Amino acid sequence: MKTRNKWQLGFMSLALVMGLVGCGNNTANENAATPDAGNTGNAANTQTANEPEAKPEPATFTYFNATANKDTDTNKTEIGKILEEQTGVNFKMEHLVGDLNTKIGTMIASNEYPDILQPDAAIDKVLEAGAFIPLNDLIDKYGPNIKRVYEPYFNLMKAEDGNIYFLPFSAVVGEYNPNPTIDQGAFWVQNRVLKEAGYPKIKTFDEYFNLIKDYAGKHSDEKLTGFMSLTHDWRFFATTNPPNHLAGYPNDGEVQVDMNTMDSKIYATNDGTKRWLQKLNEFNAAGLFDKSSFVDNYDQYLAKLTSGKVLGFFDYGWQVNQALQTLKTETLKNGGNDDLEYFPLPITFDANTKDQYIDPASFVNNRGVGITTSAKDPERIIKFFDSLLTDDNQKLIQWGIKGQNYEVDDKGRLYRTQEQIDKLKDNDYKRQVGIGYFEYYWPMYGQGSTFPDGNAVNPGRQPEVAQASFTPAEKDRLAKYGVQTYAEMFSKPDERPWYPAWSISLEQGSEAQIYTAKKPDVQRKYFAKIVLGAPDKFDAYWNEYVDEINKLPVADYEKTMTEEVKKKAAKIKGN
Amino acid sequence: MLKTMKQQGVVPAGRGLLGKKSGLGFFLQQLVKQRALVLMSVPFLLWLVLFKYVPLWGWTIAFQKYKPAKSFGDQTWVGLKQFKFMFSDDRFLLVLRNTLAMSLINFVLGFVTAITLAILLNELRKMAFKRVVQTISYLPHFISWVVAATIIQTVLSADGGIVNEILMGLGFIHEPILWLGEGKYFWGILGASEVWKNVGWNTIIYLAAMTTIDPAQYEAAEIDGAGRFQRIFHITLPGIRPVVIILIILNLGQILETGFEPQYLLGNGPNLDYSENLEIFILKYGMNLGNYSLSVAAGIFKTVISIVLLFSANYLSKRLGQERLF
Numbered sequence: 001m002k003t004r005n006k007w008q009l010g011f012m013s014l015a016l017v018m019g020l021v022g023c024g025n026n027t028a029n030e031n032a033a034t035p036d037a038g039n040t041g042n043a044a045n046t047q048t049a050n051e052p053e054a055k056p057e058p059a060t061f062t063y064f065n066a067t068a069n070k071d072t073d074t075n076k077t078e079i080g081k082i083l084e085e086q087t088g089v090n091f092k093m094e095h096l097v098g099d100l101n102t103k104i105g106t107m108i109a110s111n112e113y114p115d116i117l118q119p120d121a122a123i124d125k126v127l128e129a130g131a132f133i134p135l136n137d138l139i140d141k142y143g144p145n146i147k148r149v150y151e152p153y154f155n156l157m158k159a160e161d162g163n164i165y166f167l168p169f170s171a172v173v174g175e176y177n178p179n180p181t182i183d184q185g186a187f188w189v190q191n192r193v194l195k196e197a198g199y200p201k202i203k204t205f206d207e208y209f210n211l212i213k214d215y216a217g218k219h220s221d222e223k224l225t226g227f228m229s230l231t232h233d234w235r236f237f238a239t240t241n242p243p244n245h246l247a248g249y250p251n252d253g254e255v256q257v258d259m260n261t262m263d264s265k266i267y268a269t270n271d272g273t274k275r276w277l278q279k280l281n282e283f284n285a286a287g288l289f290d291k292s293s294f295v296d297n298y299d300q301y302l303a304k305l306t307s308g309k310v311l312g313f314f315d316y317g318w319q320v321n322q323a324l325q326t327l328k329t330e331t332l333k334n335g336g337n338d339d340l341e342y343f344p345l346p347i348t349f350d351a352n353t354k355d356q357y358i359d360p361a362s363f364v365n366n367r368g369v370g371i372t373t374s375a376k377d378p379e380r381i382i383k384f385f386d387s388l389l390t391d392d393n394q395k396l397i398q399w400g401i402k403g404q405n406y407e408v409d410d411k412g413r414l415y416r417t418q419e420q421i422d423k424l425k426d427n428d429y430k431r432q433v434g435i436g437y438f439e440y441y442w443p444m445y446g447q448g449s450t451f452p453d454g455n456a457v458n459p460g461r462q463p464e465v466a467q468a469s470f471t472p473a474e475k476d477r478l479a480k481y482g483v484q485t486y487a488e489m490f491s492k493p494d495e496r497p498w499y500p501a502w503s504i505s506l507e508q509g510s511e512a513q514i515y516t517a518k519k520p521d522v523q524r525k526y527f528a529k530i531v532l533g534a535p536d537k538f539d540a541y542w543n544e545y546v547d548e549i550n551k552l553p554v555a556d557y558e559k560t561m562t563e564e565v566k567k568k569a570a571k572i573k574g575n
Numbered sequence: 576m577l578k579t580m581k582q583q584g585v586v587p588a589g590r591g592l593l594g595k596k597s598g599l600g601f602f603l604q605q606l607v608k609q610r611a612l613v614l615m616s617v618p619f620l621l622w623l624v625l626f627k628y629v630p631l632w633g634w635t636i637a638f639q640k641y642k643p644a645k646s647f648g649d650q651t652w653v654g655l656k657q658f659k660f661m662f663s664d665d666r667f668l669l670v671l672r673n674t675l676a677m678s679l680i681n682f683v684l685g686f687v688t689a690i691t692l693a694i695l696l697n698e699l700r701k702m703a704f705k706r707v708v709q710t711i712s713y714l715p716h717f718i719s720w721v722v723a724a725t726i727i728q729t730v731l732s733a734d735g736g737i738v739n740e741i742l743m744g745l746g747f748i749h750e751p752i753l754w755l756g757e758g759k760y761f762w763g764i765l766g767a768s769e770v771w772k773n774v775g776w777n778t779i780i781y782l783a784a785m786t787t788i789d790p791a792q793y794e795a796a797e798i799d800g801a802g803r804f805q806r807i808f809h810i811t812l813p814g815i816r817p818v819v820i821i822l823i824i825l826n827l828g829q830i831l832e833t834g835f836e837p838q839y840l841l842g843n844g845p846n847l848d849y850s851e852n853l854e855i856f857i858l859k860y861g862m863n864l865g866n867y868s869l870s871v872a873a874g875i876f877k878t879v880i881s882i883v884l885l886f887s888a889n890y891l892s893k894r895l896g897q898e899r900l901f
Contacts, residue, residue, distance in 0.1 A: 231844055292733050295755040295843050300728065508865045509640065517864055518666075524844030528756065532845075 056088030059380055062114035065441050066104065066122065069095040070431060079396055079434030086393075089384045091116075093437060107131070113372035116381060118441050123366060127165060132370035134163035138382040145389035146382070146443065149173055155571045156365045166370030167385065167443040168363070173457070174450035176361040178493065180466035180485035183317035185245050185357045186344030190311050191477065194343055199480040205246055208347045209279055212311045216288055225310045226288030227280070231524070232298045235319065239293075240523055242314045243272035248353040250360060250493060251316075253502025254516065255561050259494065262569060264501065264561035266554060268519065269546045272349065280531045281538050294528040306330075308340035317344070331471070338473050346490045360493035361448060362500055363572070369441060385443045391452065394445050397438040398457055400424075405433060406459070414455045415464040463488075497572040498565040506564075511556035522548045637872040657872035667856065673762075674852040677833045680766040682826060688770050689777035690819070694807055696778060697785050712775025724840035727768055731755055755841060758849035765837055765850075780822070781815055788814035817898040824892060824900050828885035831877045853877065 060073070074080030075090040084090050094114065096103060104122040107113050108129040119126045126132060139146050150157065150171050157164045187208055193215045194200075202208050209227070216226045230238040241251060244267050249256045255264040267273055283289040290304070304310055305323035317324075324342060331338040346355035371378045387393060399406045399414060405424065406416050416424075423429055430436035449457040456462040463485050467475065483489055498504075506513040526545035533541050606613060637657055639650040661667050692712065699705040715723065730737050731754035739751040754760055792810050801809065835854035842850035853873065861870030885900075892899045 236844070291753055291756070294845050295728070295733075295753055297725075297728065299725070300732075508642075513864055517860060521666075521847060521859075525847050528845035532753075532756070 058084070058088045058090065059377065060090045060092055061116065061375070061377075061381060063091045063093045063116045063118070064095075064107075064114040065093060065118045066096045066100050066120040067118070067441065068097075069093075069436070071095055072431070072437065074434070074437060077432060077434030077437060078401060079438055081434075082396065083384075083387075083393070087384050087387050089380065096120075101125070111373075113374040115372065115375040115377075116369055117372050118369040120367065123166070123368070126370075127159065131372050132165035133373055133375070133378060134165060135167070135371065135382065136162075136164055138371075138378055139164070142379060142382045143386040145386045149389050149443070149445065153363050153365070153572070156363055166368035168365055168368040169440060169442075169444055170362070170364045170367075170446035171444075172361045172363075172447075172449050173445040174452065176493070177448045177450050177456050177461050178358045178487050178490075179448070179461060180463050180487045181317070182344040182357075182486045182490070183321070184359050185241065185251060185314070185316045186490075187242075187314050187347040188312060188320075188342035188344050190308075190339070191341050191343055192339035193311055194477070195339065199477070201481075202345055203348065203351050205275070205279070205347055205349050208312070208345065209283065213283075213286070213288065215311060223309065225290045225304070226286075227283055227312050228290035228301070228304065228310050229280070229293045229313065230298065230301050230315055230319070231294050231527075232296065232301065235298060236520055236524060238315050238319065239527060240268070240273075240520075243267055243270070243276040245314075245355070245357055246276065246347060246349045247272045248348055248356055250356040250358070250496065250499065251502070252496075252500055254519070255501055255558070255565075257496070257498065257501055257561075257565055259496070262498070262562065262566050264558055264565050266558060268523065269549050274542060275349065277527065277530050277542070278538060281533070281535055284531055285535045289531065291532060294532065305342075313342075336471060336473060338471065343477070344486055344489070355491050356493060358487065358490050358493045360496045360499045361446070362503075363446075369443065388438075388443055389445070394449075394457055395451065395455075397435070397442070397444070399459055400433050400435050405435070412453055412455075413464060414459070414462060416459060416468065418468060421465070421468055497569040501561060501565055504561065504564045504568065506560065510560065511553035512560035515553050515557040518552050519549065522552070634871060634875055636868050637875055639868055641868045641871075653868070657866075657868045658876070661869065661872060661876070666851075669848060670851050670853055670856045673849055674831055674833050676762055677765055677838070677852060678830045680762055681769050681833065682830065684766050684770050685773065685777060685826075686819070686823070688774045690781055690815075692774055693778040693781035693785065693815075694811060696782060697811065698803065698807070709775060709778075712778070714775070715772045716776040718772070720836035720840055723768065723772055724837065727764070727841060728755065731764065753845075755843060756845040758846040761841070761846045761849040765841065768837060768841075780818060784815040784818040785811060820892060820898045821900060824885065824888045827888040828881045830884055831880050 071092075071094050073090055073092050075084040080090070100120060100122050104119050104125055107117075108125060108131065111131075113131055117126065117131070139150075146167070150167065153168070153171050154164065157166075157168065159165055189202070189208070189212065193211060194202075196215060196218075197211055200207075200211070202211055212226045216224050230236075237253075244256060245251070247256065247267070249267075252264075254266055254268070256267050257264050280289055284291065290310070292300070296304070302320070302323045305313070305320060306326045308327075313320075327341045328338075331341060346357050348355050371381050375381060388397065395414075402408065405420055406414050407420075408414055424433075424435070427436060445457045447458055448461060451457060459465045466485055470478070478484060478486070478488075481489060506516065522545070526541065526548065530538060530541045530545060635647075638652060638654060640653050640656075641650060696705055696709065699708075718726075731739075733739060733751040733753050733756075736751070736754075738754065739748070742748045743751065754764060788810065792814075793806055796806050796810055831853060833852050833854070835852075835858075838850050838852050839855055839858075842855070857870050857873045861867060861873065889900050
């Protein structure tokens, strides 16, 4: 500790002296502080390797990644070493300590950048400051692989001036492979309910609620809650979205978008929503709905889920994950009895509606890594980026080293042994291999990509790997439904280029925006009234509610959404 | 100038001795004499100007369609559009009603309970007991609203909350009531919560005022045969009257400031029509929609109302011959 303090003091005084001497070259300072960084970018600058066969000249570039991690040289990791052997390039990676905007702001003010930069949420500032160089020509000349991976998204990546300034992380290559565990919406039901009913195939809305009603009826002395719903604050959509999913649409927010015409219609007042509320009203009248759903906050909601008294609910996996994990821990303590855990079901109104609970692939175009104006050798860097985007190197980066981090079976499927999985849970080991540095924040095949041989690019999405985390009881239950992972219970997402419509930003002060601000308030008030009211008042309250919604600028909103959805889809399709 | 004024016998307003000798010369003379004090107050004057007056420049935003990225010259001016939107919105009037109602409830309950508790504490003989009561009644003040709201929600919960349990145990109700799910209960719940949270804290200033009352007055009254209640009504209450009136005037100026946290944290769908106040309205339609102009317009509205109320209360107090702020 003492020596460390001394060192820190030394570095700080050094930095201070440098600062006083003059606003010197930043990279030079860093190099002075590290004895082994003899190769600066300058050394490589003089000569670029033209022949791939010849051993490439070594070069070290700097990479600032504005997320938290331990700083390192990539060639000190096993994967980085292999990549250095291929390309001769090493990166000195620095990560964010402290405040993002301060750090990026300082870079912009001094106009001194690392060679490549991943500014995370501050990317708009960096772009505004003109710190990234355009990559179009470089990609044309040196980046055949970059082109292969990113070309379908070029339209979305281009800034207003037509230039591409950075490479995002979400370009899907090959068939889209959704997450094998359900992190999106589903109707969840307690395992014990399915077990007692003998694992029936549950597909429709009525089947689902009847299943719960039957179970609650047989166990009426246990004070069970049949169904509950999350309404707290902005999470209210967990109560307004279900009719949309039940009708076979994905989470496009407030609208249902027609697959062919791309007409966007609100569903807040359609028959689906009416049917949904009618069912909740019926459940409430029967004492099966948790009345407190409309007053509980998120924490109380999660607490109730972990209590084991709630038989069913609708929500998004990511939103209840905390509660599901707690239940899983309980299961392990109880010697593997997972009766109180939940099973996700893709419920629809009618048996022949295709469910669309799982998100289609979507492209995030406001995060990425770019080459800065301070970079000494952009060509070399773009070549390195290009070399990352081969199937072999993506396998290396995501899966690690064959025989050490993953195995291949005789059918060519990639998998990990239990030992390998456990070992990779240790972040220090993950960094030592290099997966901890390379699996994200580089030009890459996006989450959910698939290799031509059918293996998932992300090990987490490979069913063989996902299954390793299931308990024997879980595997048995899934087997009863003839599937290996939860995702197989659900239909594959159809391609919806505009997805998700909820991310479309509306013009400030426009009627459409006013609609989105006022609609939840009307629903908040009336949903409670409709559901908790006496069944004979249902129609009166429902009509009142529809009138209130119709007072809002619905037509403006639908028109704007239709236009925006079409615009977004056209941009992606490249028209 | 000075001379003419003196000749005509006009003396600028002032108090006491200073009034007799006044004018620019005298002012400067005093200024030099009290230079140390003046110099010491300069930083605070600067603070006042910098933080309380300079930001008033921002009021211009209320008359623009403000876009943060644009410079002042490039903003679009829209006149009174934001104000028109505000006053023509049904929601705004409802929100105003809620704000005023909650404010008045808090105002009345706050004064009555704090003064009552202060008097009770003042009458206590056993110091140890007094200290214990004071400490316990202060405690909730130091709990943040986030925690307090959770406590209130738990207490009022329909699944085993203590209020419902007691009422059911006593046979007043047969099934639990969703206290926070009924709009009509909200103002009462909020008023009670505010009292619970702040009553102890609010007594401090009254207890302090009571210590300034001369004990000789109590002794004299006792000798004259005044009972305990008579002493409270004729000595203690008149003794703290100046403090009470100043506080009333100050608080009237803040009548539109009902706070934000309790309403935001305890508010939910079913009670929305009673819990939404001005602050939440501003957050929803101003900040969340990026409509900063509307936020500023609502802020101006609040300030104007506050100033009017403050001045009228002060004027009224002056007319009634009571203490006043200025």
